[in-house]
Amino acid sequence: MVESWFSTLKQEPRHQQPWPSRHQAELGVFDHIEVLYNRHRPHSALGLRSPLEYEHQEAPIPSNAT
Template sequence: MKNGIVQSMSRKGNCWDNAPMESFFGSLKAELVHGARYPTRDVARRDLFAYIEGYYNRQRLHSALGYITPDQAELRAA
């Protein structure tokens, strides 16, 4: 806790706490990062930002959301 960060730990018998993030990182690795070589961290950051904001949140359909995008789900919830 040196930097004020507390690790997220699932409780015993509750394996769903991290499932959304594990799903996201699995998609990120399969759709963007696997096999990619970035010459600098800035190039990697730009690519990741473009994927998340330009594709994952605005275009990619999510089965858990009823095959709509996260942006559409957020608008419906508002």
């Protein structure tokens, strides 16, 4: 599973060019994981919604609410 993820990361356009420094590469990978991948990628466990979409959906009203 991890090998598949790294393959996907390496295919991203911004990861196709050499980085000027190791620090910038680390920041680029962090940005990809935390900003793009984790927040915007659809997840099957969330009904193919991104975590942001899932968090901003209206909360269902419980049926026993009075």
